[in-house]
Amino acid sequence: MMNKVYLGIDIGGTAAKFGLVDENGNILHKDEFSVSFDGYETPILKTVLEKTEYFVASSGLAFTEISGIGVSATGQIDSEKGEVIGSAGHIKNWVGSKIKESFEKKYSVKTIVINDANSAALGEKWIGAGRGYKNIVAITIGTGVGGGIIVDDKILLGKRGLAGEIGHIVIHGSGEGCSCGNVGCLERYASTTALVRSVSKLQKENPTAFPKDFEENINGRKIFDALPANSLLRQVVDNWVDDISLGIISLVHIFNPEQVIIGGGVSGRKEFIEVLSKKVHEKVMPRFLEGLEIVPAKLGNDAGLVGAIYYLIENK
Numbered sequence: 001m002m003n004k005v006y007l008g009i010d011i012g013g014t015a016a017k018f019g020l021v022d023e024n025g026n027i028l029h030k031d032e033f034s035v036s037f038d039g040y041e042t043p044i045l046k047t048v049l050e051k052t053e054y055f056v057a058s059s060g061l062a063f064t065e066i067s068g069i070g071v072s073a074t075g076q077i078d079s080e081k082g083e084v085i086g087s088a089g090h091i092k093n094w095v096g097s098k099i100k101e102s103f104e105k106k107y108s109v110k111t112i113v114i115n116d117a118n119s120a121a122l123g124e125k126w127i128g129a130g131r132g133y134k135n136i137v138a139i140t141i142g143t144g145v146g147g148g149i150i151v152d153d154k155i156l157l158g159k160r161g162l163a164g165e166i167g168h169i170v171i172h173g174s175g176e177g178c179s180c181g182n183v184g185c186l187e188r189y190a191s192t193t194a195l196v197r198s199v200s201k202l203q204k205e206n207p208t209a210f211p212k213d214f215e216e217n218i219n220g221r222k223i224f225d226a227l228p229a230n231s232l233l234r235q236v237v238d239n240w241v242d243d244i245s246l247g248i249i250s251l252v253h254i255f256n257p258e259q260v261i262i263g264g265g266v267s268g269r270k271e272f273i274e275v276l277s278k279k280v281h282e283k284v285m286p287r288f289l290e291g292l293e294i295v296p297a298k299l300g301n302d303a304g305l306v307g308a309i310y311y312l313i314e315n316k
C-alpha cells in the first residue's frame, strides 16, 4: 500500500515553495514560484492557488490522492481560521487572505495554516536538529528575527496563533525605531540586516580598513570571511552577537528549553554559534544551563514546508 502523501506550501514574501511530503517528512517532489512578480498586484493567495493546481498536476497526482494540505505562511496567522490577520512587513493584498477557506473550497482537501516561523520550529523538531526534544526555542536570524517556541512537544500559538514573535522582544528601552511601531526590538539589532547596516557604517567611517570591493553587496558571509583580519569588524560583530544573546537569555529564563536552535544563513558559521553559546552561558542562571544545547538548524529552506505537514498530522 502506498504511504500517505501531503502537500506542503511555504508562502514567503518573495516566493512560495511547494513540496509533496510523505508521513515521515521526506520531500518527494518540490518546486518554487515567485509571488512578488508584479509587486503583489496579483494577490499572493491567487497566485498560490493557481500554482497549486499546476504543481499537483505536474507531480502526476490527483487531489483525491492528497491526504491534507499544510500551509506555512508569512505574517500574523490566525491558525484556527486559517487566515492572515496581520503583517509586520508591507505586503499588499495579503492581510485578510482566507487561506484555509479558499483551499478547502477549491480542492476539498483538509487544510491547515500556521505562521512560517512557528512552522519552521516544528519542521526542525520533526526531522531536523530538534528531533527527540520536547522543549525548544527556535530562532531564525535573517532579514528579520523570527521564532517558534515548543513547550512539551507542542508549538506555543497563544490565543490567535500569534505567539513566538521573539523579534519584538525589547532589548534596548530607548533604542531604534522598529517596523512594528515600538523601539529597541531584538529584530532591529539582531537581524542580519542590522549587522549589515552597522558594518556598512563602520566601513564608511574607516574606508582604509576594508578591501576596495567590500562595500558592494555586504552580506553575512562576506562579513564573517573578513573577520580574522579585521579587529574593527570583530568589535561590531561581537556587539551584534551580544544583542542576539540578550534575546536568548530572556527566552531561556522564561521557557527553560533543552535546546535553542539557530536558523538563517549565519547559523552555518561554527565560530558564530560558539561565541553566541559562550555569551549565553555567561549570563544565564546555572540551573537553566543543565542540558541546554545551542545548535544550528538543519533543514534550511525546507523547514517551513515540512513543519506545516507535521502540524497537520498532529492536529488531525
Ligand SMILES: [Zn+2]
Binding pocket: 167, 168, 178, 179, 180, 181, 182, 185, 187
Ligand atoms: Zn518591533
